[in-house]
Amino acid sequence: MSLKGSASGASAGARHALRVGVIGAGVMGSNHARVLAGLPDVTLVGIVDPLPEHRSRAIELVGCRAFADLDELFTEGVDAVTIAAPTHLHHEIALACITRNIHILVEKPIAPTVQEGRDIVAAARSAGVTLMVGHVERFNPAVAAIKQAISGEDILSIGITRVGPFPPRMSNVGVVIDLAVHDIDLIRWFTESDIVEVQPQLSSAIAEREDIALLQFRTASGVLAHINTNWLTPFKARNVTVATRGKYVMGDLLTRQVTECFGFKPDGSYSMRHLPVGHDEPLRAELIAFLESVRTGSVPAVSGDEGVASLEIAIRCLESPARPAASTARKGPRRIAG
Ligand SMILES: NC(=O)c1ccc[n+]([C@@H]2O[C@H](COP(=O)([O-])OP(=O)(O)OC[C@H]3O[C@@H](n4cnc5c(N)ncnc54)[C@H](O)[C@@H]3O)[C@@H](O)[C@H]2O)c1
Numbered sequence: 001m002s003l004k005g006s007a008s009g010a011s012a013g014a015r016h017a018l019r020v021g022v023i024g025a026g027v028m029g030s031n032h033a034r035v036l037a038g039l040p041d042v043t044l045v046g047i048v049d050p051l052p053e054h055r056s057r058a059i060e061l062v063g064c065r066a067f068a069d070l071d072e073l074f075t076e077g078v079d080a081v082t083i084a085a086p087t088h089l090h091h092e093i094a095l096a097c098i099t100r101n102i103h104i105l106v107e108k109p110i111a112p113t114v115q116e117g118r119d120i121v122a123a124a125r126s127a128g129v130t131l132m133v134g135h136v137e138r139f140n141p142a143v144a145a146i147k148q149a150i151s152g153e154d155i156l157s158i159g160i161t162r163v164g165p166f167p168p169r170m171s172n173v174g175v176v177i178d179l180a181v182h183d184i185d186l187i188r189w190f191t192e193s194d195i196v197e198v199q200p201q202l203s204s205a206i207a208e209r210e211d212i213a214l215l216q217f218r219t220a221s222g223v224l225a226h227i228n229t230n231w232l233t234p235f236k237a238r239n240v241t242v243a244t245r246g247k248y249v250m251g252d253l254l255t256r257q258v259t260e261c262f263g264f265k266p267d268g269s270y271s272m273r274h275l276p277v278g279h280d281e282p283l284r285a286e287l288i289a290f291l292e293s294v295r296t297g298s299v300p301a302v303s304g305d306e307g308v309a310s311l312e313i314a315i316r317c318l319e320s321p322a323r324p325a326a327s328t329a330r331k332g333p334r335r336i337a338g
Contacts, residue, residue, distance in 0.1 A: 017043045018291055021078040023093055025049035025058040025066065028107055028134075029084035033062045035284045036082075042291065045076050070096060078102055080130070080294050082287070087173070091116040094131075098123045103130040103294045105287070109181050109314065110307035117311050121304035132290045132300035133307030135185040139285035141278035142256040146240055146249055147190060149260050149275055153244035158187055158225040160240050163233035166206070174209030175229045176202070176317050183227045184217075185302070185310040190242065193221035194309065200317040205232055205325035212325060215317050 018041065022033045025047045036044045046065035047058045055066035067073050070093065073081070080103035083093050090111045097104050104124070110133050111117040124131035137143055160183040171178065188195060197218035202210040212230040219225065238253035251258040256277045263271040286301075293300040 015041055015295070017041050018079045018294060019043045019045050019077060020291070021045045021073045021076075021081040022047040023070065023073070023081055023083045024085035024107075025051070025054040026084065026086075029082070030058055030061055031283055032082045032084055032287065033058055033064055035281070035287050037062050037064055039284075039287065039291070045078050046073055048073050074100060074102075080104065080291065082134070082290070083107060084134075086171075087177075088112050091120060094120045095123055098127050098129055098131075101127060101129055103290075105132045105134055105290045106304075106307070107134040108136075108185070108307065109177055109311045110304065111311065114308060114312045114315060117304070117308040121308060124304055130290070130294045130297070130300055131304040132293065133302045133304060134286060135182065135302045135307065135310070136282045136286050137182045137186060137253070138189060138302060139280070139282040139289070140253050140256070141280055141282075141285075142251045142253045142258050143186065143240070145258040145275045145277045146242060146251045149247065149249045149258065150190060150242050150244055153246055155191055155221075155223050155242060155244050157243045158190060158223060158240070160186065160225070160227045160238075162227065162229045162238050164231065164236040165234055166211075166231045172209075174202075174204075174207065174318075174322070175211055175213050175231055176200075176215070176314050177311075179229045180213055180215055180227050180317065181310055181314045183229070184215075184313045185306065186240070187217060187219070187223075187225045187227075188306065188310060188313075191219045191221055191223045191225075193219040193223065195225075195313045196220045198313060198316045200320055202318070202320065202322035203325040204322040207231065210318070210322035213317065217313070 020036055020042050022029050033047045036042055044064045046067050048067045048070055049055050059066050081097055082105040083090055084107045085093055090106050094104055094106055162179050162183055195217045199216040201214040203212040204210050215227040217225045240251045242249045248261040258275045258277055261270050261272050289301040
C-alpha cells in the first residue's frame with residue numbers, strides 16, 4: 001500500500017478540523033457517518049465498504065464520499081477513523097490504521113477473541129494512538145443519570161434487562177456477545193470494579209447460538225448483578241435497577257425515565273422522585289468524546305482495556321454451552337416429596 005495515512009497534527013495547537021473516516025457502511029457505520037457529517041470541526045473524508053450497494057446507500061443517506069477499500073481512504077489522509085466493519089475484521093483493520101498512526105474508535109465488541117483485543121490495545125499503546133471502544137450505552141443520558149444518582153453510594157445489586165425480537169439479520173454471534181456485552185460494560189462502569197464470578201445460564205430456543213441468557217455476577221467489590229437478555233420478546237425493553245444502601249434507582253433506557261426511591265423510614269415509607277435526564281443522541285456524545293480525546297490526548301471514555309475486560313467476561317459466560325430450551329411439556333407428573 002502506498003499511503004499518506006494519518007493527516008497528522010491531530011493534537012497540536014489551535015482547533016482545526018479533524019479528518020475522519022468511517023470503515024463499514026452497514027447499520028452502525030452509516031449512523032457514524034451521519035453523525036460525523038454534522039459535527040463541527042470535523043471533515044468526514046468518506047466511508048469504506050466493499051459492497052457497491054452499501055456505498056451507494058451511504059452516499060445517498062449522508063452525502064459523503066465512499067471508497068471500495070481502505071487504501072483509498074488512507075491515500076486521502078485521515079487523523080481518525082471509526083471501525084464499524086464486522087467484528088471478525090476489527091483486528092486486521094485496527095492494526096492497519098494503528099500502523100499509520102491513525103486514531104481509532106472500534107465498535108463493540110472490540111474483537112472476536114480476547115487475544116485479538118489485547119493485540120489491538122498493545123499496538124495502540126506502543127504507537128501512542130487513541131483507542132476507544134464503542135460501548136455506546138454509556139452515553140445514553142438515562143445511563144448517565146443512573147451513574148450520577150449512584151455516585152458515592154454503597155451499591156448492593158444491579159439488575160439489567162435487555163430483551164427484544166430476533167434481529168432482522170442473524171449474525172454469527174448469540175445474545176451474550178451481541179447484547180449482554182453492553183450490560184457487562186455497564187456493570188463494570190457502575191461499580192468501578194471488576195467482575196470476579198460468573199454464573200451463566202444459556203439456552204437456545206430458535207437460533208443455533210444462545211438466544212436466551214440469564215447471567216449472574218459478583219464484582220470484586222462484592223456487588224451482585226444479573227443480566228436477563230433474549231431475542232424472544234416481541235418488543236424491545238432495556239431496564240436497569242440499582243439497589244444501594246440508601247437508594248433504589250430505576251431506569252428505562254428507551255423512554256429515558258429515571259426514578260429514585262430514597263429516604264427509607266422504619267415504617268416502610270420512602271420518597272420518590274424522577275431525575276433530570278439529558279436529550280443527547282448517545283452516538284453523537286460518544287463520537288464527540290472520542291474526537292475530544294484524539295485532540296487532547298486524554299484517556300478515552302471507554303478504553304481498549306475496558307473493552308477487552310468486558311469481552312473477556314462475555315466469553316467466560318459462553319464457556320458453558322447453551323442447552324436447548326424446554327420446548328416440550330413436562331413429561332410425567334410432578335413428584336411430590338414425602
Ligand atoms: N454499539 C452498538 O450498539 C452496536 C450495534 C450494532 C452493531 N455494533 C457493532 O458494529 C459492527 C458492525 O455491525 P453492523 O450491525 O453495522 O453490521 P453490518 O453488517 O450492518 O455492517 C457491516 C458493514 O461492513 C462492511 N464490510 C465488510 N468487510 C469490510 C471491510 N473489509 N472493510 C470495510 N467494510 C467492510 C459490510 O459490507 C457491511 O456494510 C460490529 O462490530 C457490531 O458488533 C455495535
